[in-house]
Amino acid sequence: MAISVLVVLMVLVPFAGRMLPGAEVANRILPGRPALQLIEQMPDVMPDTAAFAVLGAWAVAPLLVAVLAGERVS
Structure with missing residues (x-):
């Protein structure tokens, strides 16, 4: 899930933001x-x-979402 969130945050959000x-x-x-x-x-x-x-916030956001979703991040 963290990878999916990272892709959405790094690719789709900037594209939509523009x-x-x-x-x-x-x-x-x-x-x-x-x-x-x-x-x-x-x-x-x-x-x-x-x-x-x-x-730093962009680096931590996907990890935080994964932790809150209950997945184990390693």
């Missing part, structure tokens, strides 16, 4: 912009600590 109204606001919390900002390929849209926090 298609909806207000995509500029949504793109700030999707993993692409903070990652590009940290490797200095994009101008700063948030402080570096916030960019690290956003990327």
Whole structure:
């Protein structure tokens, strides 16, 4: 289940987020912009600590969903 959630979060949510109204606001919390900002390929849209926090949340979210669903994550 964690892999399924990861695929949905990393592929479908960013794609859908770009298609909806207000995509500029949504793109700030999707993993692409903070990652590009940290490797200095994009101008700063948030402080570096916030960019690290956003990327960390994207890494932890699928694991948290799997734990809450009762699956054993190893």
